[in-house]
Amino acid sequence: MNQTAIGARIxxxxxxxxxxxxQLADLANLTQAAIAKIERGGATRHITDIAKALGVDTNWLVYGEEAENTPTSGYWPFKIARLHDFESLSAAKRHELDVRLADFIAGAIETKRTA
Known part of the structure; x- marks a missing residue:
């Protein structure tokens, strides 16, 4: 594993x-100092968390290769909302939507349990 290349891709x-x-540190449950170190080529055991936070496949982070049958920017489960539109939003707006979606899903799960 080339840590410098991984850091550059991150x-x-x-x-x-x-x-x-x-902001990335918050999304990946790490510290800003840890992200800075990783981006400079420091080793990390948090590849999966970082990949998830960045919306990319771990193979791309580690090897620079796209996984088969996955969109370039990562998994996007929505049919109407477009990933490009989401990515064009500010980090604060993306976070706000993420929180709202999590609340909506939690409410839907709770409704399903009580129905």
Whole structure:
């Protein structure tokens, strides 16, 4: 594993999403210092968490290869809302939508249990 290349891909994707290191750290449950170290080529055992936060496949982060049958920007389960539109939002708006969606899903699950 080339740690420098992994760090460069993490930084590249973070910048594409217009996220700060601190925002990525929050999404991946890490510290800003940890993200900075990883982006400089430091080893990490948090590849899965970072990949999930960035919406990319772990194979791309580690090897620079896309997984078969996965969209370039990662998994996107929605048919009407477009990933490109979501990615064009500010980090704060994306986070707000993420929180709202999580609340909506939690409410739907609770409704299903009581029905």
């Amino acid at each position: 930084k590249q994707r973070r910048k594409e999403l217009k996220l700060t290191q601190e």
